[in-house]
Amino acid sequence: MRITTDYYEIDDLLSADQLLIRQSIRDFVSKELEPPIEDCAQAHTEIPDLMKKLGKAGALGSFIPSAYGGAGLDQLSYGLIMQELEMGDSAIRSAASVQSSLVMYPIFAFGSEEQKRKFLPKLASGELVGSFGLTEPNHGSDPAGMETRLTKDGKGYRLNGSKLWITNAPTCDVAVVWARDDSKKVRGVLVERGMDGFSTPETLHKWSLRASRTGELVFDELYISEENILPEVNSMRGPLSCLNSARYGISWGAIGAAIDCYQTALSYSLIANNLENPLLPFNFSKRNWQKC
Numbered sequence: 325m326r327i328t329t330d331y332y333e334i335d336d337l338l339s340a341d342q343l344l345i346r347q348s349i350r351d352f353v354s355k356e357l358e359p360p361i362e363d364c365a366q367a368h369t370e371i372p373d374l375m376k377k378l379g380k381a382g383a384l385g386s387f388i389p390s391a392y393g394g395a396g397l398d399q400l401s402y403g404l405i406m407q408e409l410e411m412g413d414s415a416i417r418s419a420a421s422v423q424s425s426l427v428m429y430p431i432f433a434f435g436s437e438e439q440k441r442k443f444l445p446k447l448a449s450g451e452l453v454g455s456f457g458l459t460e461p462n463h464g465s466d467p468a469g470m471e472t473r474l475t476k477d478g479k480g481y482r483l484n485g486s487k488l489w490i491t492n493a494p495t496c497d498v499a500v501v502w503a504r505d506d507s508k509k510v511r512g513v514l515v516e517r518g519m520d521g522f523s524t525p526e527t528l529h530k531w532s533l534r535a536s537r538t539g540e541l542v543f544d545e546l547y548i549s550e551e552n553i554l555p556e557v558n559s560m561r562g563p564l565s566c567l568n569s570a571r572y573g574i575s576w577g578a579i580g581a582a583i584d585c586y587q588t589a590l591s592y593s594l595i596a597n598n599l600e601n602p603l604l605p606f607n608f609s610k611r612n613w614q615k616c
C-alpha cells in the first residue's frame with residue numbers, strides 16, 4: 325500500500341467512503357498502471373487496454389448516475405480519483421478526464437434518452453473510447469471562432485472541417501464534436517468510428533504526455549443523421565461547460581502530481597543518505613526521479 329503525507333490534515337475532511345474510494349484507486353494505480361507506464365512513455369504509446377482497466381476500477385464517469393452505468397458519486401470523489409490517477413501519470417488522468425468530463429458529461433447533460441442509453445454504460449466500462457473535438461487548426465484558445473460546419477442535407481446534415489490536438493483521437497470509437505450549423509449555432513455531434521468521411525491521423529513525436537495518444541479528427545462530407553446530434557444545446561455553453569468539468573478534475577490532478585513529486589524527492593533524499601523511508605513501500609524509481 326502506498327502511503328502519503330497529510331501535513332494539512334485534509335484526510336479529516338473526507339468521509340469514510342471518500343477515503344475508501346481514494347485508497348482503492350491508489351492501490352489500482354500502483355499495482356496495474358505504474359509498472360508499465362515508464363515503458364509506454366518511452367515508446368510513446370498508451371498502456372494496453374487502459375480504458376477497460378480504468379472502467380473496471382470504477383474510474384470513468386464516477387459522477388454519472390448508476391442508471392447509465394456510472395457510480396453516482398459526488399464531485400469530491402471525482403476529484404480524488406483524478407488526483408490518484410495523476411500520481412501514476414498525467415497521461416492516465418488525461419484519458420479518464422476526457423472520457424468522463426468531455427465525453428460522458430455532454431452526452432449525459434445534453435443527449436437524448438436513446439443517446440444516453442446507447443453510449444454511457446459502454447463508456448463507463450471502457451468498452452468504448454471517447455474523444456472531444458473542440459480545438460481547430462486556427463482556433464485553440466478562442467474556440468468561438470470555430471470553422472467546422474454542420475450543413476443541412478435532406479433529413480440529416482453534412483459535417484466538414486477538422487479538429488487537432490485531440491486526446492484519444494487515434495483510438496476513439498465515438499467523438500463528441502462541436503460545429504456551427506447553418507444559423508451559426510454551436511451544435512454537439514456524435515461522430516462514430518467507421519462513418520464514411522471520418523479519419524483520425526495520429527500526432528507523433530510529442531515531448532510530453534507521451535503515454536497518451538493524440539491526433540486529428542477530420543470530417544469530409546461526413547453524413548450525420550438527426551439521432552447523432554445532441555438535442556439539448558445549441559450554443560458555446562455546450563463545450564464550455566465540458567471544459568469547466570474537465571478543469572475541475574485537472575486541478576485535482578495537479579495536486580496528485582505535486583504529491584508524487586514531493587514523495588519522490590523525499591524518498592530520493594532519504595535513500596541517498598541511507599535513512600529509513602517513512603513512506604515505504606513507496607519506492608524511488610528512475611521514472612519518478614525524471615518526473616521531478
Ligand SMILES: Cc1cc2nc3c(=O)[nH]c(=O)nc-3n(C[C@H](O)[C@H](O)[C@H](O)COP(=O)(O)OP(=O)(O)OC[C@H]3O[C@@H](n4cnc5c(N)ncnc54)[C@H](O)[C@@H]3O)c2cc1C
Binds near residue numbers: 465488491
Ligand atoms: C496533449 C494535448 C491534448 C489536447 N487534447 C485536446 C482534446 O482532447 N480536445 C480539444 O478540443 N483540444 C485538445 N487540446 C488542445 C488544447 O485545448 C489547446 O492546445 C489549447 O486550447 C490552446 O490552443 P492552442 O494550442 O491553439 O494555443 P494558442 O491559442 O495559439 O495559444 C498560444 C499561446 O498564446 C496565449 N494566448 C492565446 N490567446 C491569447 C490572448 N488573447 N491573450 C493573451 N495570450 C493569449 C496562450 O495562453 C498560449 O500561451 C490538446 C492539447 C494538447 C497539447
